[in-house]
Amino acid sequence: MNDVHNIAKLGRHLLLWFGAASCSLVHAAECSKLIISGGSDYPPLHWYDGSQLTGASIEVATTALKALKIPYELRYMGPFYRVLEGAKNGEVDMIATLKDSPERREFLSFATPSPFTSPIAVFTLRSRPFTYREWNDLIGKKGGITLGYQFGEGFDDFLKKQLKVETEKKTSVNFLKLERGTIDYLITGYYNGLAYLAENKQTDHFTVHTPYVTDAKNYIALSRNSPCIKYLKSINQQLESMQNNGATKAILEKYTGMLLNKNKSM
Numbered sequence: 001m002n003d004v005h006n007i008a009k010l011g012r013h014l015l016l017w018f019g020a021a022s023c024s025l026v027h028a029a030e031c032s033k034l035i036i037s038g039g040s041d042y043p044p045l046h047w048y049d050g051s052q053l054t055g056a057s058i059e060v061a062t063t064a065l066k067a068l069k070i071p072y073e074l075r076y077m078g079p080f081y082r083v084l085e086g087a088k089n090g091e092v093d094m095i096a097t098l099k100d101s102p103e104r105r106e107f108l109s110f111a112t113p114s115p116f117t118s119p120i121a122v123f124t125l126r127s128r129p130f131t132y133r134e135w136n137d138l139i140g141k142k143g144g145i146t147l148g149y150q151f152g153e154g155f156d157d158f159l160k161k162q163l164k165v166e167t168e169k170k171t172s173v174n175f176l177k178l179e180r181g182t183i184d185y186l187i188t189g190y191y192n193g194l195a196y197l198a199e200n201k202q203t204d205h206f207t208v209h210t211p212y213v214t215d216a217k218n219y220i221a222l223s224r225n226s227p228c229i230k231y232l233k234s235i236n237q238q239l240e241s242m243q244n245n246g247a248t249k250a251i252l253e254k255y256t257g258m259l260l261n262k263n264k265s266m
Helices: 002-028 056-068 080-088 155-162 171-180 190-199 227-244 247-265
Strands: 034-037 046-048 072-074 094-098 108-110 116-125 142-146 164-168 185-189 206-208 214-223
Touching (some): 034 080, 056 072, 056 094, 056 214, 080 094, 080 214, 116 171, 116 190, 164 171, 171 185, 171 190, 185 190, 190 247, 214 227, 227 247
Parallel strands (some): 034 072, 034 094, 142 164, 142 185
Antiparallel strands (some): 094 214, 116 185
């Protein structure tokens, strides 16, 4: 019995030792280059222009990292759900930007303050009139959303419990479904919805409704599985400085202006 007890005790010590060693290795890992990614079709905040990620979110993140002298690399990951998967497995160090939620906090740490808010709107086909004044007006109709997106301010719970929605990997697919009548409405970002319609010369074919579904804050976040998480405090301080000196506002106005000018030219 003593031998059995000693073996069990040794096993417990080995488990503790290996656990401590693993933790030490994680904390000792260096952040030689911070990998940034973001959504590929969410202008003016973030999108893929055919060669790299760009937008207000990306510029805010890279401006902060440059000021802190932290090396970085922009990495296009495809649809947003792949960006989230990359952050879960440590392939992506930073996401710029996204909404905070309890599910995402399981694998992300959110930097503060929020660089900006991102209004979410209901889009419908103009030839199929639709009255929208509040969330309850969506009940009983078939909606569309983009896979991986969340909307904040309690709407995600409402959607799960009260609404019937279909998910697609890209916003463009949802607009095609809306045009064909397979869904009654689309919930997506106000600005990125307008950008898609302007680019495809379809602004007159769709209606964007107010009030907004939500106007929740977007945040830069770091993967909890990344060694670059050690820079979170410094990034927080830099974002606060950028907000206080007007840099964040100027960046958002720059990309919003680009989008509005594009809409006018279309």
